[in-house]
Amino acid sequence: MAENSTNIPFYRDIRFLKVFFQILFVIGIILLAGFLYSNMLNGLSRQGIKLDWAFLKSEAGFGISEGIDYDPSDSYLKAFWVGVVNTIRVSIVGICCATIIGFFFGIARLSSNWLIQKIAAIYVECFRNIPLLLQILFWAALIRSLPKAENSIVISDSIILNVQGIYLPSFEPGTGFTTWSWYLLGGVILAIIVVLGFAAFRHFGRDHELQQIDRPSFISHIIFGAKWTAAPTFLIVAIAGWFLTSEPPFVTTSPVLQRFGYVGGMNLSPEFSALLIGLAVYTSAFIAEVVRSGIQAVVKGQREAARAVGLKESQVLRLVVIPQAIPIIVPPLTSQFLNLTKNSSLAVAIGYPELFQVGETMMNQTGQSIPIIGMIMVSYLIMSLTTSVFMNWYNHRITRFGQSR
Amino acid sequence: MDNLAVTQEVKPPNTKKGPVKWLKDNLLNTWYNAVLTCFALVFLFLVFQGVFTWVFTQAKWQVIPAYLQVFLTGPYPKEQIWQIWIVLCTLSVLLGLSAGIWHGLVFKLSIAIASIGLISLLIPLEIVNSIASIDLTFLFVPLEFVNKKIETEPGTLEFNLNIIHLIFFKRRWLLGSLVLLVVTFFLGRNKHVLKQWVIGGWILSFPWTMIMLHGFGENTVSTTNWGGLLLTLILATVGIVACFPLGVLLALGRRSQLPAIKWVSTIYIETVRGVPLITILFIGNIILPIFMPGDFQLDKVIRAMIGLTLFSAAYMAENVRGGLQAVPQGQVEAAQAVGLTYPKTMLFIVLPQALRSVIPAIVGQFIALFKDTSLVYIIPLFDLLGATKSVLGNPKWQGLQAEVYLFVAVIYFAFTYAMSSVSQKIEADLGVGKH
Numbered sequence: 001m002a003e004n005s006t007n008i009p010f011y012r013d014i015r016f017l018k019v020f021f022q023i024l025f026v027i028g029i030i031l032l033a034g035f036l037y038s039n040m041l042n043g044l045s046r047q048g049i050k051l052d053w054a055f056l057k058s059e060a061g062f063g064i065s066e067g068i069d070y071d072p073s074d075s076y077l078k079a080f081w082v083g084v085v086n087t088i089r090v091s092i093v094g095i096c097c098a099t100i101i102g103f104f105f106g107i108a109r110l111s112s113n114w115l116i117q118k119i120a121a122i123y124v125e126c127f128r129n130i131p132l133l134l135q136i137l138f139w140a141a142l143i144r145s146l147p148k149a150e151n152s153i154v155i156s157d158s159i160i161l162n163v164q165g166i167y168l169p170s171f172e173p174g175t176g177f178t179t180w181s182w183y184l185l186g187g188v189i190l191a192i193i194v195v196l197g198f199a200a201f202r203h204f205g206r207d208h209e210l211q212q213i214d215r216p217s218f219i220s221h222i223i224f225g226a227k228w229t230a231a232p233t234f235l236i237v238a239i240a241g242w243f244l245t246s247e248p249p250f251v252t253t254s255p256v257l258q259r260f261g262y263v264g265g266m267n268l269s270p271e272f273s274a275l276l277i278g279l280a281v282y283t284s285a286f287i288a289e290v291v292r293s294g295i296q297a298v299v300k301g302q303r304e305a306a307r308a309v310g311l312k313e314s315q316v317l318r319l320v321v322i323p324q325a326i327p328i329i330v331p332p333l334t335s336q337f338l339n340l341t342k343n344s345s346l347a348v349a350i351g352y353p354e355l356f357q358v359g360e361t362m363m364n365q366t367g368q369s370i371p372i373i374g375m376i377m378v379s380y381l382i383m384s385l386t387t388s389v390f391m392n393w394y395n396h397r398i399t400r401f402g403q404s405r
Numbered sequence: 406m407d408n409l410a411v412t413q414e415v416k417p418p419n420t421k422k423g424p425v426k427w428l429k430d431n432l433l434n435t436w437y438n439a440v441l442t443c444f445a446l447v448f449l450f451l452v453f454q455g456v457f458t459w460v461f462t463q464a465k466w467q468v469i470p471a472y473l474q475v476f477l478t479g480p481y482p483k484e485q486i487w488q489i490w491i492v493l494c495t496l497s498v499l500l501g502l503s504a505g506i507w508h509g510l511v512f513k514l515s516i517a518i519a520s521i522g523l524i525s526l527l528i529p530l531e532i533v534n535s536i537a538s539i540d541l542t543f544l545f546v547p548l549e550f551v552n553k554k555i556e557t558e559p560g561t562l563e564f565n566l567n568i569i570h571l572i573f574f575k576r577r578w579l580l581g582s583l584v585l586l587v588v589t590f591f592l593g594r595n596k597h598v599l600k601q602w603v604i605g606g607w608i609l610s611f612p613w614t615m616i617m618l619h620g621f622g623e624n625t626v627s628t629t630n631w632g633g634l635l636l637t638l639i640l641a642t643v644g645i646v647a648c649f650p651l652g653v654l655l656a657l658g659r660r661s662q663l664p665a666i667k668w669v670s671t672i673y674i675e676t677v678r679g680v681p682l683i684t685i686l687f688i689g690n691i692i693l694p695i696f697m698p699g700d701f702q703l704d705k706v707i708r709a710m711i712g713l714t715l716f717s718a719a720y721m722a723e724n725v726r727g728g729l730q731a732v733p734q735g736q737v738e739a740a741q742a743v744g745l746t747y748p749k750t751m752l753f754i755v756l757p758q759a760l761r762s763v764i765p766a767i768v769g770q771f772i773a774l775f776k777d778t779s780l781v782y783i784i785p786l787f788d789l790l791g792a793t794k795s796v797l798g799n800p801k802w803q804g805l806q807a808e809v810y811l812f813v814a815v816i817y818f819a820f821t822y823a824m825s826s827v828s829q830k831i832e833a834d835l836g837v838g839k840h
Contacts, residue, residue: 022666025669039695043697113442115441129772129822130776130814134814135814137793142806348783349783
């Protein structure tokens with residue numbers, strides 16, 4: 001028998017075949033890459049382009065309509081950075097809006113009220129099934145067809161819609177801000193003293209007769225205290241400080257109509273508004289589905305058991321359903337956030353200067369399409385990676401305590 | 406027996422049904438629900454009032470019939486439209502046969518398609534009258550005919566003759582497709598012998614479609630002239646058909662025990678999933694030509710197809726991988742125990758179970774792909790969304806963005822909604838999720 005096993009010809013030996021196929025595969029990949037590389041060199045030389053990174057330092061020479069401080073005389077690298085910041089800006093605001101709207105409609109779909117349930121269902125089905133690009137173009141066209149600044153649509157005296165975008169009142173630190181921030185600092189110090197004192201009192205003062213094993217650690221006292229003593233202390237000091245400061249710590253500036261349109265407040269440009277509305281509405285429809293299925297995935301028996309032990313309906317939700325639904329909701333929610341960030345690249349169709357749009361302009365100007373596409377891809381990969389690392393950390397944190405899901 | 410006699414007769418619980426009961430249960434069961442209902446009603450009233458006023462009094466829908474052909478086929482030359490009709494006739498034959506043989510879902514689907522065809526066949530002539538100044542070549546109605554129609558009054562002999570003329574001559578292709586659909590349905594009824602032929606027909610219909618659309622000799626229509634809904638459907642079909650096997654291979658690769666294959670698949674999947682589709686389309690459009698040998702250049706439409714397929718395959722791979730993970734290890738071990746090789750194990754044991762459990766996710770991916778085809782607008786190609794550009798670019802129709810975009814949105818919605826309801830039917834038929 002032993003002889004037989006050694007007599008397997010090498011071309012039927014699984015150990016050999018495994019290695020052989022992998023080597024074959026790698027050689028194939030390398031050959032393909034080499035072929036493409038030589039083609040690339042040929043192609044580039046035909047187009048008369050030399051691959052290098054030097055262009056990043058040269059003057060960009062094109063304007064960017066919004067974003068952080070930038071001048072056409074700045075370098076291409078700076079222009080690209082402006083695009084990155086704009087992408088992050090629209091993504092973060094979009095994620096916040098989409099989450100709020102999405103949770104609202106997701107919960108509305110589970111309402112016991114038939115009408116509310118149907119309205120939410122129609123909202124979700126409509127916005128989920130229509131391409132995002134079409135929606136963004138639609139919102140952009142809608143904003144462009146808004147009236148001129150003289151006859152803007154004014155909602156409750158502070159929100160103003162006109163062809164130049166959306167104007168909102170802004171909150172800015174006022175004259176009393178420095179005084180108030182001293183109060184805040186004092187509040188933080190006081191809160192730390194209080195929580196340490198509280199933890200020391202709990203840890204050393206009582207329960208001496210308890211077994212060593214049963215005694216909670218000092219850290220857990222601090223965590224408990226942070227919630228029940230430190231946070232209230234800080235809040236009380238902060239609120240007291242607000243009233244004790246003679247000048248207002250914050251001022252609201254409302255947009256005011258002047259000769260060339262509204263001035264002051266916060267202006268969202270038409271492109272930004274259209275992109276934001278499109279992204280938020282489209283993603284919120286998906287988030288609503290995630291939330292609905294997450295809540296429905298909590299086993300029915302859990303609710304019934306919670307009701308059986310006499311919890312109120314609000315307690316059933318807060319203490320039983322939601323803690324079990326959140327771990328189900330978080331992973332798909334993460335991928336929706338990532339989708340929103342990636343979808344912000346559709347801004348190129350309406351001219352909001354984000355990462356991709358700036359990159360495209362750079363490609364047209366320099367012809368260095370390969371390095372620029374590489375930079376764009378790496379930027380998106382970094383953003384995706386950061387978001388998923390953060391959400392994985394959050395997911396890990398909330399599922400830590402004996403959750404099996 | 407005594408006990409039984411003594412027990413009192415218990416009335417069944419009150420299961421009275423009726424509109425009042427339904428209202429009480431669903432809209433007014435608590436005080437806050439009653440308040441919510443009132444708010445919702447007011448909200449709905451305002452929304453419907455606004456929408457209806459706009460749709461029926463303010464919107465200028467004339468732009469839609471005027472550009473119907475652009476929306477449906479883009480810049481496809483008018484003289485060659487018969488090539489599209491031949492494709493549609495072929496597909497009707499296949500659909501009719503399939504509906505006859507398989508019944509069920511295919512039958513319902515063809516009923517839906519046939520009724521849409523019938524409705525467009527019988528579009529009321531009044532509408533045609535009111536938009537007389539408009540080019541309706543898509544329906545094969547020449548201008549002079551439409552102009553003549555204004556003078557004819559409904560009910561007269563001439564009017565009826567005109568209807569007959571319109572349906573039986575000017576819309577002969579549409580009528581022909583419908584007749585073929587119905588006839589082949591009755592021909593194929595319960596002829597199970599034809600099964601293999603029909604499946605073969607469906608497979609062959611794909612190259613046939615491409616050849617017919619492209620034409621040959623003096624009837625050649627270059628792909629740059631493909632557009633509208635036609636291009637959207639072609640891109641989506643090619644993407645769906647091509648990304649599926651690629652995705653399965655990538656998923657198997659990612660779960661492979663051979664490190665080289667595993668890592669290459671993983672890096673590919675994660676890279677593609679980490680970047681937006683538009684970058685992949687740009688790579689296909691701008692960078693792929695640089696990587697092509699010599700003067701060999703791929704067609705722009707084909708480059709878009711490659712981009713969509715490569716992008717979609719990565720997502721498909723993740724869906725399939727989810728299904729693969731759900732197949733118990735014992736299945737693989739059992740297959741190995743009876744001596745199946747790796748390809749056979751995968752093909753006959755693992756994949757059927759894996760794919761069955763992820764049908765909803767896969768169809769969801771197909772729907773996403775269908776919506777994503779709209780991104781070729783940016784490259785630019787003139788798909789359904791791209792067609793709006795050429796319509797809105799006409800100064801005669803300026804300021805009609807809302808009408809045009811809504812019309813296109815309705816078409817997209819009809820397709821995606823149909824796809825998702827078909828997926829729900831398949832799920833129900835296979836009993837996914839009921840174990």
